[in-house]
Amino acid sequence: MTTIFASQALTANGWATNVRIVIEAGRISSLTSDARAETGDVAAGIVIPGLANVHSHAFQRVMAGHTENRGPADKDNFWSWRQRMYDLAGKIDAEALQAIARQVYGEMLATGYTSVAEFHYLHNEPGQRTTSEAMFEAIATAAADAGIRLTYVPVLYERAGFAQNTPSAAQQRFVRSVEELIAHYENVGKRAGNRLMTGIGVHSLRAVFPESLRAIAAVAKRDRVPMHIHIAEQQREVDECVEVLGARPVEWLFEHCEPDERWCLVHATHLDDTEVAAIARSGAVVGLCPSTEANLGDGLFPLKTYLELGGQIAIGSDSHVSVNPFEELRWLEYGQRLITQSRNVAAIRRPQTGRSLFDMALTGGALACGRSSDRLAEGGNADLVVLDDDSPMLAGHTTKSFLDALVFSGFSLPIDRVMVAGQWCVTDGRQEGREAAGAAYAAAAERLQLETVST
Numbered sequence: 226m227t228t229i230f231a232s233q234a235l236t237a238n239g240w241a242t243n244v245r246i247v248i249e250a251g252r253i254s255s256l257t258s259d260a261r262a263e264t265g266d267v268a269a270g271i272v273i274p275g276l277a278n279v280h281s282h283a284f285q286r287v288m289a290g291h292t293e294n295r296g297p298a299d300k301d302n303f304w305s306w307r308q309r310m311y312d313l314a315g316k317i318d319a320e321a322l323q324a325i326a327r328q329v330y331g332e333m334l335a336t337g338y339t340s341v342a343e344f345h346y347l348h349n350e351p352g353q354r355t356t357s358e359a360m361f362e363a364i365a366t367a368a369a370d371a372g373i374r375l376t377y378v379p380v381l382y383e384r385a386g387f388a389q390n391t392p393s394a395a396q397q398r399f400v401r402s403v404e405e406l407i408a409h410y411e412n413v414g415k416r417a418g419n420r421l422m423t424g425i426g427v428h429s430l431r432a433v434f435p436e437s438l439r440a441i442a443a444v445a446k447r448d449r450v451p452m453h454i455h456i457a458e459q460q461r462e463v464d465e466c467v468e469v470l471g472a473r474p475v476e477w478l479f480e481h482c483e484p485d486e487r488w489c490l491v492h493a494t495h496l497d498d499t500e501v502a503a504i505a506r507s508g509a510v511v512g513l514c515p516s517t518e519a520n521l522g523d524g525l526f527p528l529k530t531y532l533e534l535g536g537q538i539a540i541g542s543d544s545h546v547s548v549n550p551f552e553e554l555r556w557l558e559y560g561q562r563l564i565t566q567s568r569n570v571a572a573i574r575r576p577q578t579g580r581s582l583f584d585m586a587l588t589g590g591a592l593a594c595g596r597s598s599d600r601l602a603e604g605g606n607a608d609l610v611v612l613d614d615d616s617p618m619l620a621g622h623t624t625k626s627f628l629d630a631l632v633f634s635g636f637s638l639p640i641d642r643v644m645v646a647g648q649w650c651v652t653d654g655r656q657e658g659r660e661a662a663g664a665a666y667a668a669a670a671e672r673l674q675l676e677t678v679s680t
């Protein structure tokens with residue numbers, strides 16, 4: 226049993242003071258405000274719930290900073306980046322994946338993510354055609370070692386494009402049949418426990434056949450697990466979808482499937498007004514990854530209209546050019562300010578923009594990871610972040626603006642401790658095993674010879 230005494234805590238009922246939190250078997254067994262500290266309590270300043278990172282490709286962490294040079298064709302865009310990513314992906318074996326994932330999951334914990342949905346399509350080891358569980362094991366071991374809560378989302382990949390019915394050579398190792406993917410998902414599901422859950426998904430409309438999408442969606446519906454898909458990230462993808470399927474991606478999806486609150490539509494950047502309304506009405510969560518979307522030149526999600534219609538959002542760090550939930554929220558808002566020449570765009574359901582963004586990401590993040598709520602409440606998971614209330618970053622702020630300060634000021638987050646499932650993963654700003662993880666990551670980066678991924 227662990228007990229925490231927080232001067233202030235953001236609970237399911239809002240901010241409370243002098244909060245005593247009792248944690249047993251990974252869950253909050255009692256949460257009492259206006260309480261007194263007792264002997265043995267961990268003295269905490271400000272306690273907030275941890276956020277979910279709903280979209281991760283862990284292996285891409287090792288590419289960060291390696292694709293920022295202009296290519297010889299002078300036409301750098303998402304598709305030229307993707308070729309570089311494939312060059313890297315082709316080299317990642319299970320050993321490298323485990324080292325890279327362990328590093329990035331540790332980085333997530335350090336910045337206040339307490340759970341991650343890993344959108345996984347590197348199913349086979351390099352050069353292998355037969356399926357094995359080694360790549361999944363690498364992800365699961367890395368998450369368990371770091372201590373982060375994992376929603377493992379194996380995704381289907383079948384073909385190179387809407388009109389290309391076979392995968393390219395580089396995509397070959399992403400491929401599993403529908404039956405193989407479902408069998409893999411079911412096998413992993415048998416191991417699900419306190420910190421490991423499963424979802425399922427398809428890579429994108431362009432990468433799977435329509436009947437396969439329906440088969441995977443039926444499994445998600447049957448098992449009531451999250452269903453993830455990349456959608457409408459690039460204009461070219463929208464144009465090709467219209468050309469081949471006769472409808473825009475989100476339009477087609479809603480005509481042929483029934484997305485609901487279990488669905489996570491990743492990016493959903495290029496939408497018309499009808500599509501914005503359809504997603505908002507469905508309750509599906511849009512998984513926004515602002516730092517990656519900016520890095521790849523994707524475009525801007527129509528946030529204001531979507532939020533006005535009651536749409537749900539969550540955030541992800543995707544390619545991990547940034548691993549910081551508060552930076553994702555900041556850039557989500559800043560993109561909107563820049564394009565609308567106005568301020569406080571996301572403050573639609575609450576007057577405070579930082580708090581509003583945090584609350585939306587908390588609610589949508591839980592749903593996209595397969596949980597009903599990540600708020601701090603009795604019976605809920607003990608996944609929380611302790612902020613240092615002596616930090617200059619929070620000086621002069623009160624509960625009214627703590628989250629605005631976290632989103633809109635400072636470079637170094639005042640995170641003192643992080644707990645997942647009742648276990649401290651970060652204590653006094655430090656993580657056990659972080660140095661060894663960093664050394665293994667450096668060795669993997671060295672072995673992958675990333676400089677060859679530069680043209």
Ligand SMILES: [Zn+2]
Pocket residue numbers: 280282344455491543
């Ligand atoms: Zn992605």
